[in-house]
Amino acid sequence: MKPRAFDYVRPDTVAEAVDILAEYGDDARIMAGGQSLMAILNLRMAEPKVIVDIGGHTAFKGIKVANGFLEVGASVTQNELMNWPDLAKTSPLLAKALPWVGHFQTRNRGTVCGSLSHADPSSEIPLSLATLGGEVVLRSKRGERVVAAEEFQTGMLSTSREPDEMMVAARFPIAANLKRAAFREVARRHGDFAILALAAVAETDTSVRLGIGGLADRPVATRIDASSKSAIADALGTLAWELEGSDDIHATARYRRDLLRRMGPIVIEEAISCAA
Amino acid sequence: MRRVAKDTKARVTLTLNGKKTTGEAESRTLLTDFLRHEIGMTGTHVGCEHGVCGCCTVLIDGVAARACLTLAQAADGRSVETVESLTGLDGKLNPLQEALRDHHALQCGFCTPGILMSFTDFLKRVPDPTVEQVKDVLGGHICRCTGYQGLIDAMMDGAKRLRS
Ligand SMILES: Cc1cc2nc3c(=O)[nH]c(=O)nc-3n(C[C@@H](O)[C@H](O)[C@H](O)COP(=O)(O)OP(=O)(O)OC[C@H]3O[C@@H](n4cnc5c(N)ncnc54)[C@H](O)[C@@H]3O)c2cc1C
Ligand code: FES
Numbered sequence: 001m002k003p004r005a006f007d008y009v010r011p012d013t014v015a016e017a018v019d020i021l022a023e024y025g026d027d028a029r030i031m032a033g034g035q036s037l038m039a040i041l042n043l044r045m046a047e048p049k050v051i052v053d054i055g056g057h058t059a060f061k062g063i064k065v066a067n068g069f070l071e072v073g074a075s076v077t078q079n080e081l082m083n084w085p086d087l088a089k090t091s092p093l094l095a096k097a098l099p100w101v102g103h104f105q106t107r108n109r110g111t112v113c114g115s116l117s118h119a120d121p122s123s124e125i126p127l128s129l130a131t132l133g134g135e136v137v138l139r140s141k142r143g144e145r146v147v148a149a150e151e152f153q154t155g156m157l158s159t160s161r162e163p164d165e166m167m168v169a170a171r172f173p174i175a176a177n178l179k180r181a182a183f184r185e186v187a188r189r190h191g192d193f194a195i196l197a198l199a200a201v202a203e204t205d206t207s208v209r210l211g212i213g214g215l216a217d218r219p220v221a222t223r224i225d226a227s228s229k230s231a232i233a234d235a236l237g238t239l240a241w242e243l244e245g246s247d248d249i250h251a252t253a254r255y256r257r258d259l260l261r262r263m264g265p266i267v268i269e270e271a272i273s274c275a276a
Numbered sequence: 277m278r279r280v281a282k283d284t285k286a287r288v289t290l291t292l293n294g295k296k297t298t299g300e301a302e303s304r305t306l307l308t309d310f311l312r313h314e315i316g317m318t319g320t321h322v323g324c325e326h327g328v329c330g331c332c333t334v335l336i337d338g339v340a341a342r343a344c345l346t347l348a349q350a351a352d353g354r355s356v357e358t359v360e361s362l363t364g365l366d367g368k369l370n371p372l373q374e375a376l377r378d379h380h381a382l383q384c385g386f387c388t389p390g391i392l393m394s395f396t397d398f399l400k401r402v403p404d405p406t407v408e409q410v411k412d413v414l415g416g417h418i419c420r421c422t423g424y425q426g427l428i429d430a431m432m433d434g435a436k437r438l439r440s
């Protein structure tokens with residue numbers, strides 16, 4: 001199908017972009033890579049009045065390391081970050097998670113910030129941000145604010161971003177105790193959305209941060225006592241019940257919980273056995 | 277700042293297959309429709325229009341991307357390469373196309389333009405890929421005819437031909 005008619009705007013600066021958002025609010029939608037939004041428009045699941053295109057724009061580019069974070073600008077694509085030469089050293093978790101985000105062709109255009117803004121509960125990038133305890137930077141005409149991952153994503157495809165705000169950057173923590181990382185997911189085919197995705201970061205040999213995507217309505221990150229196999233199994237069992245999950249066309253909630261119990265110990269073990 | 281009001285047409289100028297090309301498009305016109313209907317280049321195919329099947333894949337500023345998930349307006353000022361760019365004026369197939377033919381890697385040919393463009397980008401970055409890498413890139417395409425094995429063989433062989 002084809003999108004319903006809208007005004008197309010391609011701003012040259014962040015200031016211009018937030019001006020338009022301030023003017024149109026809810027009626028405007030930012031388009032970054034378009035890898036989710038264009039499909040939504042083509043299917044007429046959304047009918048915005050104004051499209052604000054920031055895709056590929058050099059004013060919104062930039063990958064930098066500052067203040068203990070890897071900071072990724074709004075137009076940086078998933079492949080640009082994945083091919084950034086220092087990624088494996090700087091953020092081993094992202095280096096392991098990014099190859100699972102869609103396909104080579106969609107990563108060429110899809111952005112890191114677009115994936116976070118889209119907020120799909122099974123997406124790998126929001127899961128990584130949650131697991132690392134990262135944050136996002138939102139800018140509007142009113143100013144700039146920084147929102148922690150767990151306060152940003154508020155549910156399935158919903159975030160605490162105000163309609164006049166644009167995400168200008170995502171910040172992934174890169175502290176020394178976040179380097180031992182593992183990532184696994186189960187999907188029908190590589191590149192499809194995850195039925196369940198797990199990210200693990202071993203802070204010590206007995207304490208692991210586990211991020212779970214695809215079970216609840218948003219990624220959930222928690223600290224797990226990994227001092228023994230039974231402690232891990234207990235923690236995963238409790239988590240599976242708490243997060244519950246839901247049935248959809250791809251899998252039942254029960255299958256997803258079962259995946260968590262079976263795959264959980266494997267990713268946790270993998271993270272712990274990574275060289276520091 | 278570029279602005280195109282809804283239901284109006286604006287001029288789009290892009291470098292298409294190395295040649296400066298101009299056409300008109302509405303704000304909502306997809307790059308696929310612009311290429312096919314406005315420019316008249318029908319090599320780029322349209323299947324799903326939501327990014328899944330891959331047959332509309334073209335190169336935008338040199339990287340493989342879905343034309344169905346791109347607005348024609350967004351292509352203004354950029355370079356776009358379609359499957360038409362692969363064959364010389366004399367009609368001679370390029371090594372990748374030759375490999376497809378030799379390995380019977382197409383039947384109806386609907387998926388073929390997209391696959392060729394994906395691998396045109398990918399093999400520039402990874403000239404000597406593993407079978408696993410080729411499968412990974414093919415994962416971004418759906419072919420209803422060949423069963424993929426011919427495509428894998430063709431891309432491995434095509435990569436070799438491009439290297440020599
Ligand atoms: C075939 C296919 C397979 C895919 N598989 C996966 C997968 O396995 N895992 C996965 O995670 N994703 C997957 N995706 C989606 C992924 O490719 C998208 O890149 C991502 O979800 C959105 O990023 P984008 O830059 O394309 O954003 P867009 O599509 O441009 O925008 C998405 C949403 O975010 C908003 N937005 C974007 N940028 C900003 C910003 N800076 N500030 C405020 N709001 C913003 C938009 O308004 C829109 O609502 C797939 C897509 C396709 C087509
Ligand atoms: S038509 Fe573009 S991916 Fe199917």
Ligand code: FES
Nearest residue numbers: 383385419420421
């Ligand atoms: S050759 Fe027919 S779909 Fe691939």
